[in-house]
Amino acid sequence: MTNVSHRIAGEPVSTPATLDVFNPADGQVIRQVALADTDLVNDVIRIAREAQPAWQATPPARRAQVMFRFKALLERDAAEIARLISEEHGKTLDDALGELRRGIENVEYACGVPELLKGDYSHDAGPRIDSFSNHQPVGVVAGITPFNFPAMVPLWMFPMAIACGNSFILKPSEQVPSTAVKMADLLQEAGLPEGVFNVVHGQREVVEQLIDAPDVRALSFVGSTPVARALYEGGTRNGKRVQALGGAKNHAVVLPDANLDNAANALIGAAYGSAGERCMAISVAVCVGDETADALVDKVVARARDLNVGPGTEDGMDMGPLINAGHRDKVFGYLNAGVEAGAELVLDGREHPMVSHSDGYYLGPTLFDRVKADMSIYTDEIFGPVLCVVRVSSLDEAIQLINAHRYGNGTCVFTQSGEAGRVFADAIEVGMVGINVPLPVPAAYHSFGGWKESLFGDLHAYGPDSVRFYTRRKAVTQRWPSSEHTDVVRLTFPASS
Incomplete structure (x- = not known):
């Protein structure tokens, strides 16, 4: 060993x-x-x-x-x-x-x-x-x-x-x-x-x-x-x-005008990449309008089902396990809490074959819909491959929802409207903001950090x-007076003039 x-x-x-x-x-x-x-x-x-x-x-x-x-x-x-x-x-x-x-x-x-x-x-x-x-x-x-x-x-x-x-x-x-x-x-x-x-x-x-x-x-x-x-x-x-x-609880706002295929593809990587164990992971999708939410959920579920889950050292894997058994069990507990609170468990990662057929600490991609702001799966950082969908009626409501959260690490908005993107970037109380960029991690010559907690x-x-x-x-501050210069005693506070 x-x-x-x-x-x-x-x-x-x-x-x-x-x-x-x-x-x-x-x-x-x-x-x-x-x-x-x-x-x-x-x-x-x-x-x-x-x-x-x-x-x-x-x-x-x-x-x-x-x-x-x-x-x-x-x-x-x-x-x-x-x-x-x-x-x-x-x-x-x-x-x-x-x-x-x-x-x-x-x-x-x-x-x-x-x-x-x-x-x-x-x-x-x-x-x-x-x-x-x-x-x-x-x-x-x-x-x-x-x-x-x-x-x-x-x-x-x-x-x-x-x-x-x-x-x-x-x-x-x-x-x-x-x-x-x-x-x-x-x-x-x-x-x-x-x-x-x-x-x-x-x-x-x-x-x-x-x-x-x-x-x-x-x-x-x-x-x-x-x-x-x-x-x-x-x-x-x-x-x-x-x-x-x-910690973090990063939101992605999806507006009705967004390219939903692009948004769904981005959310798959941002929510399930590294089994969700990223401080910049997107764990909440805030959909403006039921039509937007219904369409996005269908697209995310279809893509999530196709992800290859297994040992990260094997070729072709999209997602590996969680870090340890204790953390896996903690995430399982959040799934139970979400169901008990009334959220709709659309995709249950506990049903993935790797969970029951491996000694590793696996959880497949998981998706909750119709999540409310008082549920623990919304308030807490789960740090696992769990995406929550919250439905709102407007961009203003989405901004208010995000600004009310105690975390303010990263966020993004999916839209084809430059005006909406600018309004979002100006009004949101979050340290790192993406516009059609799901993981807005700054380049090395900028700085990384969130707001609030x-x-x-x-x-x-x-x-x-x-x-x-x-x-x-x-x-x-240095002074080199000329040899001819003779100082006089001054008791007043020094000034540059």
Whole structure:
């Protein structure tokens, strides 16, 4: 059995306590991951703190060269990384490769760090006074990442953090540990100095220790809203900079003028891709008018029935299993709750043959119609392949419905009307908006983040906000008076005029 160790100062480190890692496609234990204790976490924080000053003193152009080499190594080993993701998460190989490619885009953005760290300069801001500003690293920063994107979400964080001159401690989900270790090895191969990037595995106790550690200056997190809120409150209480991305309930509005074939095809991918285990998954289709809803439901059901569900490592699969048995049972519970609340279960994923004929954690595509806003299948983030259809009478009603929800991560509208698209984009209280784009994940040179209970903190993930998050701005004002100039004593507050 393969053991997944920590990576500290470029070396594998094992610890006595371990946890089984399962392949969700068949329920079998495939690896064991080492779990950190208090002493090991203290050691890795010390190592990261000691490595950071020399890395900060390294010119940004040389730091960028490490990122260029790291990008090339990720591309070289893409197939191996995708296999690791699929084995431990369950998503298909194609989906895993897509996740990795989106992560690599963030490495590409970090390669431009010499330009991104350029400050401002003002000559003669006052009499013989010049002012300039620059970006300096925060110090030791940590990232706590979820199971659903073992490569992409960490790549939202550590490439830019490292490129900006910080050292980084990654605590990946213990359910999908191998990808993080693989990326640590590639960083070392790319020439990153020892101690600048470290991986520690663990559970809640490790996270709490990172929250409380004085030498950890900033925390990045992606996960559920309750944990995001607790981490944000704990980190900020300890004086840390925190960005904590939480849950979502993403809506797609389908207007009567929409191309319904296009909308149905898009919803199949957005609702059922990666078994719905995406924070940007569309889990609610808001149909304007019964005619629109009836036609869309028919098209989605027909397409969903044709999806190939099975092990993600096998060719031709459209959807793999859920992450573990406990989560599968939780999703099953939501299906029961939806039926009890009066929603119409049009397509029951529990009836899929893989559910009864496999030891894996499967649920087929599921569709509810006539869902109401007070049902738990509407209010809660289910995080499974479950699409709910809500019927409304107008675009205004759809907007009001979405704006009333506690989450505000992503949304989209399907329409052929430019006016309707613009009204929707302006009025909706959601951080990321698509118009005929079901998963409006911003490109790497923008930033990713929601509103309301989907984000705690002022700065979004990756893109320009990541430079702001992983650096502190310093303003310098300097004066070089001429040798003939003699100062006089001034007690008034200085002004530029």
